[in-house]
Amino acid sequence: MTSTNLIESKDRSGMELNLTPREIVAELDRFIIGQKEAKRAVAIALRNRWRRLMAPPDMREEIAPKNIIMIGPTGVGKTEIARRLARLTRSPFIKVEASKYTEVGYVGRDVESMIRELMDLAVAMVLAEEQEKMAAKAVELAEERILDLLLPSFNKAERSKAGTDSPQAPTTRAKLRRLLKDRRLEDRDIPLEVEQSAPQPMTRIFTNIGLDEVEKNLNEAMSQLFPKKSHKRMVKVREAREILTQEEASRLVEMDKVVAEAKTRVEQHGIVFIDEIDKVAGRENRTGPDISREGVQRDLLPLVEGSNVPTKHGPVKTDHILFIAAGAFHVAKPSDLIPELQGRFPIRVELSSLTKDDFVKILTVPQNALIFQYQTLLATEEVTLEFTPEAVEELASMACAVNEKQENIGARRLSTIMEKLLDEISFDAPEISPTKIIVSANYVTEKLSDVVGNTDLTRYIL
Numbered sequence: 001m002t003s004t005n006l007i008e009s010k011d012r013s014g015m016e017l018n019l020t021p022r023e024i025v026a027e028l029d030r031f032i033i034g035q036k037e038a039k040r041a042v043a044i045a046l047r048n049r050w051r052r053l054m055a056p057p058d059m060r061e062e063i064a065p066k067n068i069i070m071i072g073p074t075g076v077g078k079t080e081i082a083r084r085l086a087r088l089t090r091s092p093f094i095k096v097e098a099s100k101y102t103e104v105g106y107v108g109r110d111v112e113s114m115i116r117e118l119m120d121l122a123v124a125m126v127l128a129e130e131q132e133k134m135a136a137k138a139v140e141l142a143e144e145r146i147l148d149l150l151l152p153s154f155n156k157a158e159r160s161k162a163g164t165d166s167p168q169a170p171t172t173r174a175k176l177r178r179l180l181k182d183r184r185l186e187d188r189d190i191p192l193e194v195e196q197s198a199p200q201p202m203t204r205i206f207t208n209i210g211l212d213e214v215e216k217n218l219n220e221a222m223s224q225l226f227p228k229k230s231h232k233r234m235v236k237v238r239e240a241r242e243i244l245t246q247e248e249a250s251r252l253v254e255m256d257k258v259v260a261e262a263k264t265r266v267e268q269h270g271i272v273f274i275d276e277i278d279k280v281a282g283r284e285n286r287t288g289p290d291i292s293r294e295g296v297q298r299d300l301l302p303l304v305e306g307s308n309v310p311t312k313h314g315p316v317k318t319d320h321i322l323f324i325a326a327g328a329f330h331v332a333k334p335s336d337l338i339p340e341l342q343g344r345f346p347i348r349v350e351l352s353s354l355t356k357d358d359f360v361k362i363l364t365v366p367q368n369a370l371i372f373q374y375q376t377l378l379a380t381e382e383v384t385l386e387f388t389p390e391a392v393e394e395l396a397s398m399a400c401a402v403n404e405k406q407e408n409i410g411a412r413r414l415s416t417i418m419e420k421l422l423d424e425i426s427f428d429a430p431e432i433s434p435t436k437i438i439v440s441a442n443y444v445t446e447k448l449s450d451v452v453g454n455t456d457l458t459r460y461i462l
Contacts, residue, residue, distance in 0.1 A: 019088070021047050027088050031368060032077045033361045038349045041068055042085050045322060045347065049269070052320070064319070067304060067344055069277070069334055070326040072351030075410020078326040082273040091269040092122035092262070098325075099279040101296050111299045115309040118270055119316055122262035130258055131249040138252060142244035143180055146237060149190040150176055186238040193232050194243065259313045270321040274300075278327030281336035297338045304344040354410050359396035362411050363387075370414055374422060382434035383425070390441035395421070398448055421447050 019027070024043035025036070032039070045066045052063045070078045079095060086093030096114045131138070151173055179185050235243070280293040303309070306319030325345060334348060354362070363371050371392070375385045399413045421444060425437060 018050055019046070024085075024088065028081060028084055031084050031366050032080055033358050033365060034354070035077050035081065035351050038070055038072075038077070038081055038351050041347050041349045042081055042324070046085060046089065049320075049322065053268070061319070064306075065322045066347050067323040068325070068347040068349065069345045070324065070349055070351055071329050071334065072326075073328050073330075073353055073408050073410055075408075075412040076351045076354055077411070078351060079273065079275060082271065082324045082326075086271050089269065090125075091271050092118055092125060092266050093271045093273070094118045094121060095273040095275060097276045097279075098274050098296065098300075098327075099276045101280070101299070111296065111303060112309045114272055114274075115266075115303065115316055115318060115321075116311045118272060118321075119262065119266050119311045119313055122266045122270070123259060123313060126258045126262045126265070127253065127255075130253045134249050134252040135245075138245045138249035139241070141248040142241055143177070145244050145248075146180060146190065146240055147173055147176055149192065149240070150180075150185070150188075180237070183238075186236065188237050189234045190237060190240055191232050192235045192240050192243065194235075263313065263316060266321065267317050268320055272321055272323050274323060274325045276327055277325040277337070278329045278332045281327075281329075281332035281334075294338060297341050301338070301340050301344070304341065353408065356393075356396045356400045359399050359411070359414060360392055362414060363392050363395060370418055374418060378422075378425070378429055381429040383429045383432065384434075384436040385422075385425070385439065386436070387439045388441065391439045391444050394441045394444040398444070417448065 021040065021043035024046055025039045028039045028043075045068060048063075048066055052060055055063060070081070072078055083093065083095070085091075094114060094117055096117075101109050101111050101114075176185070280296045303318050303321075304323050306317065308315040308317055323345070334342065363369055371387055378385050395414070395417060399417055402417070403409065403413050421439075424447075
């Protein structure tokens with residue numbers, strides 16, 4: 001990714017990725033096989049967010065995000081597309097399951113909690129970035145504090161009084177600083193005062209309304225009432241460096257700026273992926289606990305339309321957050337969603353089931369291909385693992401066969417098959433290393449044919 005793909009956003013201090021739709025699809029192709037229509041849809045939606053930021057200020061707030069519904073069976077790449085999209089743009093991203101939310105008045109989580117979680121994630125993301133920027137300065141300050149502990153008789157206060165009258169201590173300090181930077185004092189013990197938080201009181205809220213966020217915030221507030229304790233203990237220099245670097249980095253970071261930047265990122269660049277949206281599709285003649293499903297949609301509607309959600313970091317506007325919903329829609333249909341919610345998801349893309357050729361590519365092409373993962377794992381035990389092209393073809397054929405006989409779980413079937421195939425090698429690896437193992441089509445057939453051919457056994461193993 002070149003520096004020409006980075007631009008300064010008009011309304012934020014961070015850098016916004018300026019990728020064309022074609023470049024976005026190319027990046028997604030590195031990790032996800034097929035599903036070109038879905039990739040094009042998310043690429044256009046992402047580019048439209050950049051276009052909105054470049055629009056005149058009077059029109060910028062009027063342009064709504066083009067939310068997406070992905071329709072397709074499990075294991076075909078719906079979640080992975082959204083997750084990779086967020087990583088590509090460094091956007092705050094959260095994945096939630098619609099089925100765990102209930103409308104207000106029922107036991108469960110309220111839909112606004114997803115925005116609060118997104119804000120918490122954004123704050124942690126920005127905080128980590130700011131601490132990384134301050135890392136060099138924090139390490140320098142931490143080493144000075146370690147030197148103070150190594151030379152307790154000549155600490156910072158005494159150095160300022162001594163001036164040039166005590167040349168010995170500064171000379172010793174300079175020598176110790178060189179030894180410290182050369183990592184030659186790592187095993188020396190020094191006394192360090194470590195801050196210890198007081199035990200947090202556990203407050204429980206018993207109600208029929210989902211107030212899990214209120215409960216968490218109440219516990220945090222009450223914990224502030226108890227003073228933090230500190231105690232001295234002997235630690236190695238290497239451990240002290242880590243502890244003190246974290247403390248100094250936290251002191252150098254201005255939390256007000258962190259929260260402000262996080263809020264901007266959430267409001268302008270946040271992505272919420274709502275999985276299993278079909279599980280809350282409203283259908284007629286529903287009774288019992290399912291009666292709250294349409295209520296979840298109605299509670300979700302204000303978030304998608306745009307509203308202010310109160311969080312512990314201040315109110316967050318959801319007007320320009322990109323919502324990507326996904327579901328298999330085996331029983332329900334997108335038209336079963338309430339009309340108002342359907343209108344807020346103008347883009348619908350259908351993801352196709354994976355074929356044998358797709359499975360072959362999934363095993364060998366992506367940067368994080370499953371075969372590469374197992375080769376990397378076993379290489380740590382000095383076991384070199386090689387797969388012949390015929391073995392890969394046989395694995396793909398078996399995955400397709402099992403998906404046809406049993407529940408179609410898409411690419412996730414490959415993980416269960418690979419785990420079963422390499423079970424013996426993974427177990428014996430420490431004893432047989434160093435060695436080289438070539439996995440052939442015959443080996444695959446020998447290890448898996450009985451399981452794949454036995455329907456009852458497949459149901460429980462694969």
